[in-house]
Amino acid sequence: MSSVTLTNIVKRFENFAAVHKTSLEIPEGAFVTLLGPSGCGKTTTLRMIAGLLDPTEGEIMIKGRRVNDVPIHKRNLGLVFQNYALFPHKTIAENVAFGLKYRGVPKDEAKRRVQDALDLVQLPDVGERYPRQLSGGQQQRIALARAIVIEPDVLLLDEPLSALDANLREDMRVELKRIQERIGVTTIFVTHDQSEALAMSDQIVVMSEGRVEQVGPPEEVYNTPASEFVANFLGASNILDARCTGREADDYIIEAETFGRMQVPVKKAPNLSGEGLAKLVVRAEKLQLASRDRPADGALAVDGTVETVDYQGQAVRYFVRVGARQLQAINMIDERPFPEGAEVSLRLRPRDCAALPVS
Ligand SMILES: Nc1ncnc2c1ncn2[C@@H]1O[C@H](COP(=O)(O)OP(=O)(O)O)[C@@H](O)[C@H]1O
Numbered sequence: 001m002s003s004v005t006l007t008n009i010v011k012r013f014e015n016f017a018a019v020h021k022t023s024l025e026i027p028e029g030a031f032v033t034l035l036g037p038s039g040c041g042k043t044t045t046l047r048m049i050a051g052l053l054d055p056t057e058g059e060i061m062i063k064g065r066r067v068n069d070v071p072i073h074k075r076n077l078g079l080v081f082q083n084y085a086l087f088p089h090k091t092i093a094e095n096v097a098f099g100l101k102y103r104g105v106p107k108d109e110a111k112r113r114v115q116d117a118l119d120l121v122q123l124p125d126v127g128e129r130y131p132r133q134l135s136g137g138q139q140q141r142i143a144l145a146r147a148i149v150i151e152p153d154v155l156l157l158d159e160p161l162s163a164l165d166a167n168l169r170e171d172m173r174v175e176l177k178r179i180q181e182r183i184g185v186t187t188i189f190v191t192h193d194q195s196e197a198l199a200m201s202d203q204i205v206v207m208s209e210g211r212v213e214q215v216g217p218p219e220e221v222y223n224t225p226a227s228e229f230v231a232n233f234l235g236a237s238n239i240l241d242a243r244c245t246g247r248e249a250d251d252y253i254i255e256a257e258t259f260g261r262m263q264v265p266v267k268k269a270p271n272l273s274g275e276g277l278a279k280l281v282v283r284a285e286k287l288q289l290a291s292r293d294r295p296a297d298g299a300l301a302v303d304g305t306v307e308t309v310d311y312q313g314q315a316v317r318y319f320v321r322v323g324a325r326q327l328q329a330i331n332m333i334d335e336r337p338f339p340e341g342a343e344v345s346l347r348l349r350p351r352d353c354a355a356l357p358v359s
């Protein structure tokens, strides 16, 4: 059963369509992430689900009930935003209890549920303190406790980690996922950060300019991007001009710029309908630099010259000139990195490539 369903949702501000005819099904209990660059319509979509904005067209269902005309406080949702400020003059316990009081939950029960929520976010002893006495990360945990204490049907999170510094953000990522799994609440999480989306989600909804580009589990959107936009937004890709010239068993025959003829698994090109123009997607980390005298072991090989070496700690990003093209490769460092100017061989396994139709 799906917990939240959007059907042909449109949101226009004056003449500008921030969300175009979007349909989505969010399964019960899933952690679903709306991912895309700034301005693509993530917050607008979330605010329509929350009831903070009315859709211009389309229908929103939550747990089988049409909610277009149901006000926010009757939708039973938990909300956490980037700067969802706590009430500064209320204690932490009063902050967390706010939604319960509003719902008329008896005092004893409210007290117990507030303590359960504080335990869950691993801040069991801060109930008597005030928000200013907590760090930013702790305040965000309290905002989460306040959202889940009401046992919402759906938890809506809009970039809740983006105000935190990098290390804390990674810890909170794990923490948030743990809490979501523990209580099993359907969660819609908004971020522009691909690594957050890949690490946390059951399903990722990739958005661009008010449209859904692709929906799928993290490995699927990463390994089988449905469009050039998705291939470029998640990870680093080289997109090569190509042509599909036929099919042989489970492979498409692809003629690609730079690498020539190869066989790409049909399952890596689910949107290709057969012969015709195509694009070959080569992930930067699937392109390996090697000395030219090293055997290719069945991989395709082309000669190139290293133009730029971008040292990243455990990996190096290279830009390599091959004829008229510059290709990017991200390789783990096992030996010494190749220096700028090195004459190398680039190695590629066709089964690591994906192919797209040309739209
Ligand atoms: N109240 C508004 N009035 C006019 N335009 C808006 C309003 N809210 C958002 N927009 C526009 O809609 C687009 C999508 O915004 P938003 O949903 O906030 O994007 P995201 O959360 O993905 O960064 C942007 O171009 C933004 O400027």
Ligand SMILES: [Mg+2]
Residues within 6 Å of the ligand: 042, 043, 044
């Ligand atoms: Mg936003």
